[in-house]
Amino acid sequence: MSRLSIILPAKNEAPALADLLPRLRAAHPEAEIIVVDDGSTDDTCRICADAGVVCLSSPYSMGNGAAIKRGARAAAGEVLVFMDGDGQHDPADVARLLAKLGEGYDMAVGARDWGSQAGVGRGVANTLYNWLATRMTGHEVADLTSGFRAVRADKFREFLYLLPNGFSYPTTSTMAFFRSAYPVAYVPIKAAQRVGKSHIKPIKDGVRFLLIIFKIATLYSPLKLFVPTSVVFFLLGCVNYTWTFMHEGRLTNGSTLLWSAAVIVFLIGLVSEQITALTYRRDV
Template identity: 85%
Template sequence: MNRLSIILPAKNEAPALAALLPQLRAAHPDAEIVVVDDGSTDDTRSICKGNDITCLSAPYSMGNGAAIKRGARAASGDILVFMDGDGQHDPADIKRLLDQLNRGYDMVVGARDWDSQAGVGRGLANTLYNWLATRMTGHPVLDLTSGFRAVRADKFREFLHLLPNGFSYPTTSTMAFFRSAYAVAYIPIKAAQRVGKSHIKPLRDGLRFLLIIFKIATLYSPLKLFVPASVVFFLLGCANYAWTFMHDGRLTNMSTLLWSASVIVFLIGLVSEQITGLMYRRDA
């Protein structure tokens, strides 16, 4: 029988953990529960100790993704469940994740509905990510950035070296699983409003959300992003040449620059495709 490890990254989430940990222990008495304390300055450690929960403490904050990696390395279970330590995720949904995993999937993700999104802006951004990831992979991606997921430990650890230390570990792990032909499923969940204040800063993290869009492509198949961009530059060059030829009877520098950009973008995509392939290469 597979052993279950539940991993909760937490940074100053003591009020939420005080309510969540007893629920988790009651619902899964045989599971290994690991709280990864990402440099908290509150009572996280004492709350874990009071509930007889393993707490991995860092002397300073290294990021959500770093906490996930530390927890995945330390956990002894064959199945890993990741959930936020801020009280958003319902422990009762863990069983639903595991039931789907037992049907032959390698990763099962809790997909939030619109009402569970943290604001309209985040909801629109996540909708864009889901659409782009679906187009890239050819498989329905219902919630690319959800932090509530169950995975097979051996397969998840294959990609620890790819995971960033920041908040985009769900994006990276999902695209890595699709790229490696590991089966991914989604189940609908309701996410509650978090307890306490969010650690995400819109101005600081705005660039991070933009970079996620490029990460979606480069982690799966860079050519699917770069080839269309190359074609756009090529067609713009042709259109500019047609316009200038009809009006001035000559070829302008702008057309040449656009065609050159088309070739450069395509070559960048080709090199990126080879690099991506090396990232997923397994040693024999």
């Protein structure tokens, strides 16, 4: 098999890494293991040194996505495996992801079941994301936000400039692969309870997760989101006009505004579609 690089973004995950890294090394002794220390203030670097793995340290926290990008640039492997450093992912599942790549896929994602979701709210949100992404792409998306995935390095690096520095790199990379017609597979996994405290902030990250909905559309096909929205505004304008004409015998400003909104939203969709096409354009 092509040389394997396993990349773990970590921020103050020393207790989890102390248990995870020896198990990971035992399961894949030939692999290059890189821990990207995202401004940790604990013993992450020492634990990495004790385990004999590479540790790339940042002087301050830049975000999960930034750590992923730094690790991907530094990795020497032709195949990259990304997994969380908090102990949720089982090293034994890495082989199952690699087996999918061996079947001809360019990305294999560990898909969590409902019992592996971090709470009901996160589970409901992820179910909504999966449904929307499936509708947008026309392919089944079993876990859009999973951070446990194996990819071909050359394909993944094509989209590094698209990846955000925050937590939504899985969404961006998945939609980018679908948009570029790189085959994606999903492998069912069970994620364990994380070790330590989550770095996700409910209010701040709740807003961020809502923005993922719009990112899903703009990364794949904006018109699939903007056209239905435009149709809704147009139909609301027609309903409002029918009501006011029957009761007042005239056209009101409300109907005009709704129809204008329908046209504006549709035009924004057209412009977004062109921008998306240019985003993925590569000179051959």
